[in-house]
Amino acid sequence: MFRVLIVDDDFTTRTNLRTIIEWEKYGFEICGEATNGQNAIETIKECLPDIVITDMSMPVMDGVALIEYIKEHYKDIKSIALSGYEDFSYVKDSMKNGAVDYLLKHKLDRTVLLNVLKAATDTISQQHKLRRQFAQSKEILQHEFIRSLVLGDEQDSLVIQGKIKDLELPLGVNNFSLVVISIDDFQLIKGRLTKAEEIRLVASVMNLTEDILRDMNNGVLTYLEMGKFVILFSFGTIRSQRSIGNQINTTVNRISVSIKRYLNITACFSIGKNFDHIEHARQMYQEASDLLNRKMIVGKDQVFRDAEPVENTVDFFNLDVKDEKKIMLFLRIGDYEKVRQQLDLLFDKMIVLKVSYKSVQMICAELIGIANRLARAASIDVTVLYTNKDIPYDEMKKHETIVDVKNWILEVYHRLIILLLDVDIKSNYSELTKKVMEYIRQNYTKDISLHQTADYVGGNSSYLSRIFKEDCGIGFAEYLNKIRVRQAKHLMEHTDTKLKEIVKQVGFNNYTYFFKVFKVMEGVTPVEYKAKYKS
Incomplete structure (x- = not known):
């Protein structure tokens, strides 16, 4: 709704304006009325209209003076002059002072009024659009500038200070600190999102964080890449490290709580050390960013500080x-x-x-x-x-x-x-045979039988035995022993485990039976086989 204030010392004219159209139907709301310019100024302060329709000839303060006052003090409010025959000269003065259009009382009807209102709202909408575009452009330039600072493109302190002033950033000339924010599991999260959803997630983090920074008015945020953000703080004349630390900690805590509550994600925060010269932002960012590597050992949802002592770490560690x-x-x-x-x-x-x-x-x-x-x-x-x-x-x-x-x-x-x-499971085997083979491979170390296996796969043991042998060419027991012997050979080839332990580990209950089966399958005894690999 566009808010409209009617100003006229004539009651009949005000009544006519109120009733000539269905205001709300066309997107307008009459927020107040006044009988002269002076009354209008007081009402404007209370209801802040978008449009003021004012008569030109009024006692105390006329319409020309009111329109001039509005132009000087309320640049966003649009004025519409309301004129009679005899005061048409007023209209010229009102137009010079910024009135968007005028209405002649003797020609006033709903069509004329709606056309004039449309002209006013078009002007308001265009100004709002331009203002948004300007704000967005400035915001983009601000983000690009902070990116260039921390990534190292900007080095000249005078150039930097000039850009800070031009971009109206809340940064002083010294006493800085920065915080790096890294969304936990961002790459995994990104893999589950569309590009539009990823952009919305980043924007949501930006909006939540900027709302919190706005309370302090001494920090600027920008997005870098891959779920990583940086906040650059400026503390001006504050020299107390405790005070600075408390401000940063409070901000970090509020951001952490907000993204958990509203976005259901967590992040790690890296708080860098203070520095006096803005051109050192790149070095400070790199040091703070490196702190995030501690996440690998410490875990997610953490705050890392440069001032914290780092315990001795092992720089080189390889697989034995x-x-x-x-x-x-x-x-x-x-x-x-x-x-x-x-x-x-x-x-x-x-x-x-x-x-x-x-x-x-x-x-x-x-x-x-x-x-x-x-x-x-x-x-x-x-x-x-x-x-x-x-x-x-x-x-x-x-x-x-x-x-x-x-x-x-x-x-x-x-x-x-x-x-x-599954390497030796052929594709043309029946599903029943495949299930039996899988069950044997997963349970060969246990004391399993054909009957137990049939119960597991849901079939009759005699039918299962027949189908299995038709597919594999060997019976259930022989296949089970084949798997056990193969695993025993691996253990003998690659470990120093004693044979009696190997026998138990691969599922044979009887040491003598294991020797017999092994000799039949391999042509040598387990002792001879093991000796060959240990010689």
Whole structure:
């Protein structure tokens, strides 16, 4: 609704204006009436109209003086002159002073009034549009300027101060600090959003943060990339580090709470140290940004401060050869639980040692390499190990904490184990046979039988036995022993585990029976086989 104030000392004219059209129907609201210019000024202060329709000839203060007053003090209000025959000269003066149009009382009807009102609202709308465009342009320039500051394009202090003044930024000439904000799991979130949804998310974070910064009026925000923002603060003459720290902490806490509450996301904040020269913003940003690497070990939804002492970290940490062999062995024999335990030990050690971010990446690259080598050795398409088309090393970088990275690698390893176990399952096997083979591979270490397996897959044991042998060419028991012997061979080839322990680990209950089965299948005894690989 456009708000309209009617000013005329004649009651009949005011009544006619009130009733000549259905104001609300056409998007207008009469917010008040006044009998002269002086009364109108008081009413304007109270109701702040968009349009003032004023008579030209009035006592105390006439329409010309009122329109001139409005032009000087309320540039956004549009005036419409209301004139009779005898005071048409007033109209010329009113137009000079900014009236958008005029109405002649003797020709006033609904069509004339609506046309004049439309002219006024068109002018208001155009001004609002231009004002918005100007504000948006200035905002864009402000963001680009802060980006250039922290990313290093702006270095000359005089040029910088000139731009701060031109862009009307709330920044002084010294005593600065900055905060880097990084949305947790942004790359994973981005993968679930359309481009428009991603833009809206970033805009929402910007709006919430800028509302909070507006209360302080000493900080400016800009978006950099990939869920990362930077706030540049200016504290002027404040020298108390405690006062500065309290202001920043309060701001960071409010932003953190707001994005959790309204956007259901979390972020990490990196608070840099104070600096006096604005041209040092690039260096301070880089230092604050580097602090975010602590997220890998410490976790998400954290605040990192430059002033906090950093405990000794291990800059170089690689995968031990013994650990690598164990992981490869457990993957080959399909023992996911042992794989998980091995990774738990490895990653727990990395957390305790607080290994550097680069070392974590190196370890993860080695673990991915293990999966790729085993897949290629089994003629498995490596790309099927990963859930999307990303290069695995890029996919790994999307996970921002060491726990998330471990869980992702475990998912890859779990898919690999399933694929390795499926290598000799032919596509023309019946679904029943495939289910039996899968059940055996997952449970060969336990004391399982044909009857138990039939119950699990939901079939008759005699029918299952017949179908299985038709597909595989060997019976259920022979296939089970084949899997157990194959896993026993892996253990003998790659570990120092004693034979009696191996027998138990692969599911044989009887040591003598294991020897017999092994000799029939391999042509040598387990002792002879093991000796060949340890010689």
